[in-house]
Amino acid sequence: MPVATSLLLFTLAALAEIGGAWLVWQGVREDRGLLWVGAGVVALGLYGLVATLQPDANFGRILAAYGGVFVAGSLAWGMVVDGFRPDRFDLTGAALCLVGVAVIMYSPRAG
Template identity: 40%
Template sequence: MNVLVYIGAALAEIAGCFAFWAWLKLGKSPLWLVPGIASLCLFAALLTRVEAEHAGRAYAAYGGVYILSALLWLRLAEGVRPDRWDLIGTAICLAGAAIILWGPRPS
């Protein structure tokens, strides 16, 4: 379940941040901020659905998923192919996220 929540949160965060990017960097209408803010609110709500004992761990583990999603955005939305260093770094981050979220903890 956490993986699906993280994927949804990442899509919502990237879409919301891109709306601000489009407005400030690409000269798009300020109306782009309306769906952008809604998307960022959805992002925050989704992160509360992660099954974790502490918010900080849920947020830290989400970082790896966000990095993967950002590189997918780079490829699909911007047409730039991630290089091997992007992919190696992403793999390391996802491994770290898995350790943070699912590592054994004392009871």
């Protein structure tokens, strides 16, 4: 599977997980109700499904790499949806996480 497809899967997984968590947050913390919570639970389930589509067979590797995508994606979500303004440390940390994703997922391996 090409890197572009893998990156697309990470993006879809991030949208499902971060969006799902945000929907649950809105349902509970912002008193929007159980419909929001339920939609969030469905989105979180879709995240789990999308994560299984990655080509690597190692659960730990996929989830470790996805962690970096989640960090950067969460900051981006906050910027777009909630008006959050990350500082230079947020941005530096997110960049480091994305470098980690690249090393974990796309480094050449024997075999």
